[in-house]
Amino acid sequence: MPAPLSLPLIDLSPFLSTRPDPQARREVANQLHKACVEFGFFYCTGVGSVVSRDEMREALAVARDFFNRPDEEKAKLRIKSGDGARGYQRIGENVTQYKKDWHEGWDAYKPLPPSLEDPSKLLHGPNQWPSEPASFRPVLERWVDKMHVIGHALMEATAMALGIDVGGDSDEWQRMKGWVSDPFWVMRCIGYPPLPSDAEGVSCGAHKDYGNFTLLHADSTPGALQVFLRDPAGPTLEGDERGTWIDADPVEDAFVVNVGEMVEVYSAGLYKATLHRVVHKSPTYRVSIPFFFEPTLEARIEPLPSALKLCEKLPGAASTAPVKAVVYGDFLRSKVSNNFSLEDS
Ligand SMILES: O=C(O)CCC(=O)C(=O)O
Numbered sequence: 001m002p003a004p005l006s007l008p009l010i011d012l013s014p015f016l017s018t019r020p021d022p023q024a025r026r027e028v029a030n031q032l033h034k035a036c037v038e039f040g041f042f043y044c045t046g047v048g049s050v051v052s053r054d055e056m057r058e059a060l061a062v063a064r065d066f067f068n069r070p071d072e073e074k075a076k077l078r079i080k081s082g083d084g085a086r087g088y089q090r091i092g093e094n095v096t097q098y099k100k101d102w103h104e105g106w107d108a109y110k111p112l113p114p115s116l117e118d119p120s121k122l123l124h125g126p127n128q129w130p131s132e133p134a135s136f137r138p139v140l141e142r143w144v145d146k147m148h149v150i151g152h153a154l155m156e157a158t159a160m161a162l163g164i165d166v167g168g169d170s171d172e173w174q175r176m177k178g179w180v181s182d183p184f185w186v187m188r189c190i191g192y193p194p195l196p197s198d199a200e201g202v203s204c205g206a207h208k209d210y211g212n213f214t215l216l217h218a219d220s221t222p223g224a225l226q227v228f229l230r231d232p233a234g235p236t237l238e239g240d241e242r243g244t245w246i247d248a249d250p251v252e253d254a255f256v257v258n259v260g261e262m263v264e265v266y267s268a269g270l271y272k273a274t275l276h277r278v279v280h281k282s283p284t285y286r287v288s289i290p291f292f293f294e295p296t297l298e299a300r301i302e303p304l305p306s307a308l309k310l311c312e313k314l315p316g317a318a319s320t321a322p323v324k325a326v327v328y329g330d331f332l333r334s335k336v337s338n339n340f341s342l343e344d345s
């Protein structure tokens with residue numbers, strides 16, 4: 001029997017070091033290129049200079065403590081119909097492909113300047129931070145800052161992976177940096193009770209992430225997150241793609257990173273956003289914290305010339321349909337408004 005496939009591990013430390021080693025960076029960029037063409041997913045290690053093991057534990061602990069709070073307390077933070085995005089959702093309120101997801105969640109987005117805040121407008125409300133546990137907000141605000149450091153490092157590694165010169169002032173690298181000059185980040189805390197055998201959906205239905213990079217930190221529960229490996233001869237049909245579901249079990253001190261649909265656009269279809277889902281059946285309460293390192297709302301994301309050149313060299317890996325430019329904010333608004341159950345019970 002062939003060994004079960006697992007996602008590649010990439011040590012990002014050369015991109016986080018203050019003393020750059022060009023050869024080490026080149027090697028990481030090459031690994032990233034291969035991982036993004038083949039999987040759209042990888043484990044990111046070597047982040048200890050940014051986030052310690054204790055901080056990783058603490059982030060999960062405050063999220064778990066929040067989910068343990070009484071339902072009435074969590075309900076006060078429920079996502080309101082106006083902003084439609086920031087706050088708490090009970091089990092079943094998040095919907096993927098018309099099926100209710102078996103998880104509860106709390107979502108925060110980059111805050112808007114007070115002059116632009118308007119809770120009656122999609123995404124324009126304030127974040128609804130819980131007051132208990134008291135350390136929830138300071139711990140997770142620090143987390144947001146740290147995820148930005150890793151996000152920017154991933155951006156540089158991706159530029160190199162696409163063959164872009166990041167040392168000088170190349171126009172393409174300037175453009176990429178501009179796209180993430182003020183990321184419209186999203187952070188979710190997700191709590192997964194065991195999936196009942198009669199649930200109509202799964203813990204989190206199969207989907208692709210829509211933005212730039214997702215940095216997922218989850219507790220040690222195995223057999224929950226699954227990634228769809230595209231394979232024309234694979235046993236499973238998901239939408240119009242054939243492939244195989246593989247487990248993406250947690251690796252200590254590593255993030256699970258995946259590329260979203262915006263990377264697919266600027267890499268001209270070379271680095272594909274990949275379907276993933278959560279099917280959590282074991283009898284524990286699983287907690288995860290995906291952080292979405294996204295473009296600025298105004299960024300007009302378009303296929304990069306270097307990516308188009310690479311596609312000519314790798315015709316099999318590239319997208320068959322031409323990839324169109326999109327303004328990230330427009331794309332995001334269309335996605336967010338589709339994500340929630342319409343029931344208001
Ligand atoms: O909880 C997880 O492992 C994955 C969550 C996820 O895919 C998402 O929120 O986009």
Ligand SMILES: [Fe+2]
Pocket residue numbers: 207208209214276
């Ligand atoms: Fe996801």
